[in-house]
Amino acid sequence: MSIQAIKSALAGVSGVPVTAYDSVGEVNPEVTREVYRRVADAGIHNIVAAGNTGEFYALTVDEIYKVQDAAVAGVNGKAPVTAAIGRSQREALQMARRAKEIGASAVMSHQPVDPFAAPQSQIDYFRGLAEGSELPLVAYVRADGFSVDDMKRLADHPNIAGIKFATTDLMLLSRAISASDANGALYVCGLAESWAPAFAAVGARGFTSGLVNVAPQLSLEVHKALSQGDFETARLVVEKIELFERLRTKFRNGANVTVVKEALEIQGLQVGPVRVPGLPRLDEADRETLRQLIEGWNVK
DSSP states (O other): OOHHHHHHHHTSEEEOOOOOBOTTSOBOHHHHHHHHHHHHHTTOSEEEETOGGGTGGGSOHHHHHHHHHHHHHHHTTSSOEEEEEOSSHHHHHHHHHHHHHTTOSEEEEOOOOOTTOOHHHHHHHHHHHHHHOSSOEEEEEOOSOOOHHHHHHHHTOTTEEEEEEOSSOHHHHHHHHHHSOTTSOEEEEOSHHHHHHHHHHTTOOOEEESGGGTOHHHHHHHHHHHHTTOHHHHHHHHHHHHHHHHHHTHHHHTTHHHHHHHHHHHTTOOOOOOOTTSOSSOOHHHHHHHHHHHHHHTOO
16 A cells, blocks of 8 residues: 555544453454454544554564454455554564565554653654555654654655654644645644544644544544534534543553443453553443443444
8 A cells, every 4th residue: 555545544533443352361363353343344544453552562572463463354455454563673673574464554653662762762763663664654652852853854754654643742743744844744643532623723634543442433523523624513522522531541541441441341342351551440430430421322
């Protein structure tokens, strides 16, 4: 798939499915494949295999490969599959090579988690992956401290299709978009539906979503409204999902994946608890709040 085609997909909704585990805590490829199939069948534009909602950092490399194999099989050509890569640069490049072999359309590099990572060196990390990957790269930027020049150096690389911008520094985002080549990487809202209107207002296009696991039609409603410049409709949908997203932010986002997984179980799909250090299960009060919310949405 061409880099332009990947950019077009990134301008839509990038869904991040969960990873299902069996009764003894091992990756369950069959149920994981079903999760990806459901998201693809809903019409989500780009599907990320083993992203943060898929618990990338709780998986071994072999487990990441199992998830990505299940993703490609479950999506079955209905949308681009963007395979997540990360850890050391050497490991990430190995993951990128394998992603091409299994038929992924692009790769997304997670933010480096080294506590001593310098901002300009993180840009070097991403650019090195873009140089070594035969697939277009999406760079996942979560940390603070980057400059406009850093963002421009990232966005202007010819093999970087998108920047998943996941901080609330909208001033930096706005200035970076203005400074970067208009034909360069697409800046994408990496903070999901709740932040998508604000990001769109300063020039970002598309957004990532964990909600697509549970209610993809709501994600698509937000995207459609923003694509039409209808911020009022987008705001009304965001209000509808606000409690869901607020539950996910508890414990400094420690409940982020937990809420998604328990919502799926409320819908009847057994995906297993979140692995530590994420929150394995919600408490009874939050679970009941979530149950009432999902039932009120009347989604399947």
